[in-house]
Amino acid sequence: MKKRKAVFLDRDGTLVVHEDYLSSPDQLKLLPNASRGIRLFQEHGYLVIVVTNQSGIARGFFDEEQLMLIHSKLKAMLKDEGVVIDDWYFCPHHSEGKIDYYRVDCDCRKPKPGMILAAARKYHIDLSQSLMIGDSESDMLAGKNAGCKTMLIKHNQSDDTCITSEIGIDYSVKNLLEAAKIFTLEA
Numbered sequence: 001m002k003k004r005k006a007v008f009l010d011r012d013g014t015l016v017v018h019e020d021y022l023s024s025p026d027q028l029k030l031l032p033n034a035s036r037g038i039r040l041f042q043e044h045g046y047l048v049i050v051v052t053n054q055s056g057i058a059r060g061f062f063d064e065e066q067l068m069l070i071h072s073k074l075k076a077m078l079k080d081e082g083v084v085i086d087d088w089y090f091c092p093h094h095s096e097g098k099i100d101y102y103r104v105d106c107d108c109r110k111p112k113p114g115m116i117l118a119a120a121r122k123y124h125i126d127l128s129q130s131l132m133i134g135d136s137e138s139d140m141l142a143g144k145n146a147g148c149k150t151m152l153i154k155h156n157q158s159d160d161t162c163i164t165s166e167i168g169i170d171y172s173v174k175n176l177l178e179a180a181k182i183f184t185l186e187a
């Protein structure tokens, strides 16, 4: 069976405007050109899969049911712009969480590659042909740890001050459309 290529997307700060522990559908705001970028990737044969850390669940700020409401609304917003994301993975854990059930040193919380590896098994993804896009160091590390190329979303010039150069970010862009243009032209 031929392996697929995929784009793994962080959610907060990459697909939607970052809010600390976003806990209500009302807080969702799509970032400019995100939908157009996703469409372009999919037109070029990429699966597009969201991988998001949601430790707000372990911390007791919101529960899985609330996260489902948030993702339902987000799916509807994307659908209005003609986009259907292929799959959604989230990590609800944190090693110092308040809720016992989620207080786990798991394998899925980025920078660990667990969510990416799980998706790769499910969809027969060739990780060396795939890309992790996000706005934080943990996204870049998760991508590297999974064997993907990495692309950093920089919202402004000073954004990379918290990211060490040793990570080896492969690309750095302003938004998902710019990301898709670079990668689909090169591919």
Ligand SMILES: [Mg+2]
Pocket (backbone or CB within 6 Å): 010, 011, 012, 013, 014, 018, 134, 135, 136
């Ligand atoms: Mg982020």
Ligand SMILES: [Zn+2]
Pocket (backbone or CB within 6 Å): 091, 092, 093, 106, 107, 108, 109
């Ligand atoms: Zn986890």
